[in-house]
Amino acid sequence: MKIWIFSDFDGTISNPDTIDLLGRIFDRPRERAEMREKVASGLLKPREWLAWEIGLVDAPLEKVLEFLGDVVVIDPAFPAFADWCRGMEIPLTILSNGLEEIIQSLLERFHLGHLRFEANHLEKGMVPWKIVFRDGSDWGHDKSAYLKEARSSGYAPLFVGDGLSDRDAALCAEILFAKGDLESFCEKEGLKHYPFTSFEDIRLVLEKIIDNA
Structure with missing residues (x-):
């Protein structure tokens, strides 16, 4: 075989999930609750949720990578x-x-x-971040x-x-x-x-x- x-x-x-971790750090609780509800009801595609979550990150990539390197295993x-x-x-x-x-x-x-x-x-170079699918x-x-x-x-x-x-x-x-x-x-x-x-x-x-x- x-x-x-x-x-x-x-x-x-x-461990942990890096995207979830960044989402929690740069969180907007009220907006997150609304977005989750839209995804659950089918009004929003998962990719739109992911783009929103990534777009919350408003720090330079190098700083974020350094942080993740210290906390992610x-x-x-x-x-x-x-x-x-x-x-x-x-x-x-x-x-x-x-x-x-x-x-x-x-x-x-x-x-x-x-x-x-x-x-x-x-x-490249975007802050806040922008994902390319x-x-x-x-x-x-x-x-x-x-x-x-x-x-x-x-x-x-x-x-x-x-x-x-x-x-x-x-x-x-x-x-x-x-x-x-x-x-x-x-x-x-x-x-x-x-x-x-x-x-x-x-x-x-x-x-x-x-x-x-």
Whole structure:
């Protein structure tokens, strides 16, 4: 079995979710409540919510990256997992609705700057921040497209995620690991998945899958 691993970043690899963290720091509680209600009722697309939340950040990128580097950690098991994937010649790609500037900075801080990732990015030099989406999908970045492409190339796409923005990718995965809101979604929809708390859990399950293939 040829496996291609795709993983969400915020809340899955990183802790905490960097976008949620920035949203809380630069928060406007009354507006946030109104925006949440509009998203829940379908009056507002998730990408519009994300653009609003990113637009709250009115600090220079360098200062924000420095702050995030001091407070954000990654799953302690993830570096070893990435090394294991490389040793097993299993491709690993990070997919995020977050910002490539933040992800690159954090990966480099943890000596993982060589890993491939795909994300949205910021319009250069803008303060307050302005997000540039990768595509026209509801979340601004269609993660499921990568899994579909991998499947068409003969791979069994595996997805790891934790949030509602991961639902479309989860539905396209042949092997699925879920926690948090994504796990709740899988249970509600009867979607086969493996619960996990760390990437060590994922590696142990994968070893059994590969051995039995």
